[in-house]
Amino acid sequence: MADPTPLLSQPNNTETEPSKHLPSLGSTIEKCIGEFNWSQFLQGALISLSWLFDAQQTFITVFTDAMPSWHCTGEDQSSNQISNVGSILQSGPTPEIWNNCYSTMSFNDVCNLPKGSWAWNGPAHTSIISEWDMECENSIIAGLPASSFFLGCLIGGLFLSTLADSSSLGRKNMLLFSTLLMAVSSLLTTFSPNIWIYSLLKFITGFGRATIGTSSLVLASELVGKRWRGKIGVIGFFCFTIGFLSLPAIAYANKDSSWRNLYLWTSIPTILYCILVKCFVQESPRWLLVRGKKEEAITTLKYITSITQSNLNLAINNMTSHEENNNLNVDLFYALKNLLERKWSSRRLLLIMALGFGIGVVYYGMPLGLGNLSFNIYLSVTFNALSELPSSLVTFFSIDKFRRRVALPVFCILSGVLSIMSTIEGKLWSNIQIWFELISFFSACTSLNIFLIYTTELFPTCVRNSALSMARLSMVFGGAFSPLLVSAGREQKFLCYGVFGLAIGISGVFGVFLPETKGRTLCDSMDEEENIGKSSCDILAST
Template sequence: MADSTPLLSQPNSTESEPAPPQLDKHHPSLSSTIEHCIGDFNLSQFLQALFVSLAWAFDAQQTFISVFTDAEPPWHCTQLGRESCNSATSSNICDLPKSSWAWVQPTHSFIISEWALECSSSLITGLPASSFFMGCLVGGIVLATLADSSLGRKNMLFYSCLLMSFSSLLATLSPNIWIYSALKFLCGFGRATIGTSALVLTTELVGKRRRGQVGVIGFFCFTLGFLSLPAMAYANKGSSWRHLYLWTSLQTVLYCILVRFFVRESPRWLLLQGKKEEAVETFKHIASVTQSSLNLAVSNCLSHKEENWNVDMYSALKILLQKKWSSRRLLAIMAMGIGNGLVYYGMPLGLGTLPFDLYLSVTFNALSELPSSLLTFVLIDKFNRRSSILLFTFLSGVCSILSIMEGKPWTKLQIWFELVSFFCACTAFNIYLIYTTELFPTCVRNSALSMARQAVVFGGAFSPLLVAAGRGRKFLSYGVFGLVIGCSGVFGVSLPETRGRALCDTLNEEENKERVVLDETADVVA
């Protein structure tokens, strides 16, 4: 029923809520009008934001699931072959007779044992994971602008999750590694825009007062999704690796169904697309203002004309590159993202080069994302975005370089320097994503955030090479990581500060605001 109130929406109160300040009756901007329509943060907005942010948890599960399904399974010497095992000069099972060893767990527990890939090259065994990240890169480019042009934030989130879940479900039927790798590519292709669509939608459903804190909810969900995998994998121990894909994909399919029926589309995007009646319906379900104030704000929304710009598939990306101010911001943001991605993906990969237990260090790195998200939640509305990113990237760089220091007092401190460096990198990355959503107007916001995340993935693609080179010389891994991320925050110095600023919805609004800032700066200098 079209008029029914969604499960995640609360009816408006027309008596208990205080009236907001009166709107400027001359020429209120579309951005200020939308802020008045949304009103103060309430339970309905929180539930919507929380439910949308759950997509990050399923994103994390599919991102890291290959750590367990594609791992090299443990093996042991058989009773009959113990003599040949003990006398062998190599611990490589490929150098041993097949009858002298056996897998510890059933062969169907891992793809390597099921498809007899134990003696295949690393290029073959690593193909599924490489295909996944290649799919992320391609999907990020192909799907980047659809959420800004034709599909919208909600539909983009729905279809992305659906494609990711169905390709993951089909992976349970894979007969060989080639079909499996193709489905992993398709899974990564669909997954590419989930985080951006979820983050943009949550921040556009609330007003500027709680925008930063609401954006952090997704980071918590991503960490919880990552931490849920070891528990699921442990419960699946001894069973087929296909069961792990089945569990994660089915719950994602259920989530997609709930998104379709209970999540609201961004009212900002609806207004820019000329879908004013749908925008008004969304305001009625999420707004916390009185009915009379809502009617006044809605009348102002309806009086605005949607911005005339091309809405083909790649129009948003063209606009980002054509306009001087937006291309400058995009290049600076992407330069920062490459440094963040190099460290975010590279540091966990390089833990094997440090003199510390690998399993404990991986666990500590995963757990460090929780306090990182908590710190972001506390700091996001108290400190400037630019200053925070600059501070945390600098600290991450210094600690990363210190983690390669040799000598008696330094060796024991290496893992702690690495943990602090990774913690600072995670915090900088969280603020970086929120900052990106605030730098660009609604009509190109999702495209800009997609390009920023592409830069992060691009930076992460170089990390395995540096880690491999760092096995002989640590400076080539953690030393380079520290130098790159330590300098990445400098690119944000030329960008405008966005803390406490209302989101702009049209290009004209953003350009006018940029012009006012430049004029004020010129007056101060004069």
């Protein structure tokens, strides 16, 4: 039940009161939002659902761009009967051609075989590789669609990162625009006639999805009180895992159908989701107040809370005037200038971006390279998606016990060593290489979790968002290289998982050159962070 007394009741002579007596915008919103309720939970859940569709488009090329399985064949001249490896040939290719085909199967390379000596196990339209006869294309061409996607993510992150704060869009519209652009371009992908149009549409898809995770997380957290912001954000991480898990199920249901169906089955639900966002998702009340849209802010707060309109009017009228300018002066580029002007902050940023590059190569590349392993692709993708759950649990329960500059290199190096071990050939190694890959991916996911937390602790409040944005962009930049390595790994496994291991292992070493932040109070200004040895941050951390 709402408190009958005004939240921010002021004396009648408010004009003569110093502005310093007025509470901050953040504290006003906290009081207005009040206790967590079902309306806020449903809003947060609906907003976080965008992560599910984001995950599907991020990893869909694991199936659509995979190298299909094939078998050796022999064609009987009299009956045109096709015989597989295990059958008895009565007529067909010469023994030399047959033996060459059979021995080549272990290397999954059909480029040196005559066309009549092998065939795909399923219909050619199940993958872009078989439909467009790309089995013998070089790694750059074969990996171009996935690389275009990550390049789009990189450029989209650079150009769209500040639009959620603009007066024309805001958090909700930015989420809607990004998700809709991703969905429409994904739907158009089903009509791709060749690899070049397909790659262009993948670029647009990546450009659109670049800000989905950020917009979703910010909007969901600004619709609830401070106490629940962390918990509501976890819903998005779980939705991302569910989206990852849904891909092998959808792919298996369409395993004999065209690869275009996967884009159809993932894009249409995303478009329907955009309609739900347009109709039911509320804009951030904080953003509305900063932009001077008082009436819309009141409507939003009334929708998600039980507070009375009179209290809302009084609180908002007391606050908006002198808070508005403070929130408009800081943008991404101003913060980046602050980061690069100081030697210590630019050094930290470069080290963090080097770490992010290696983690991104593995985190985005390993699921894409599962088709290069001697294991069922549907099960391997499912196991990889499931490995993110224990990784989150380990981080959640152990992050307060980890020394960041120690744990991060350890998990990175562990991931790198196991990734390299998964490339070892041999009958015994082939049976257990999937376990090396799973533990390596688990370690990479744990590294990613620590990496994101560590980044927020390394930089003060005034530049923290920009530093984290640059760290995420470095991950996407690493992910843009991974499809090329996956394509090259079809001929030589070490060029895939071996290079993955080297990338994350070497990048992990950069963590030891960063300062430790475990148990340290977060600082707010650049000067405070720079003089942390003498600042109140050190004093508070020691108490």
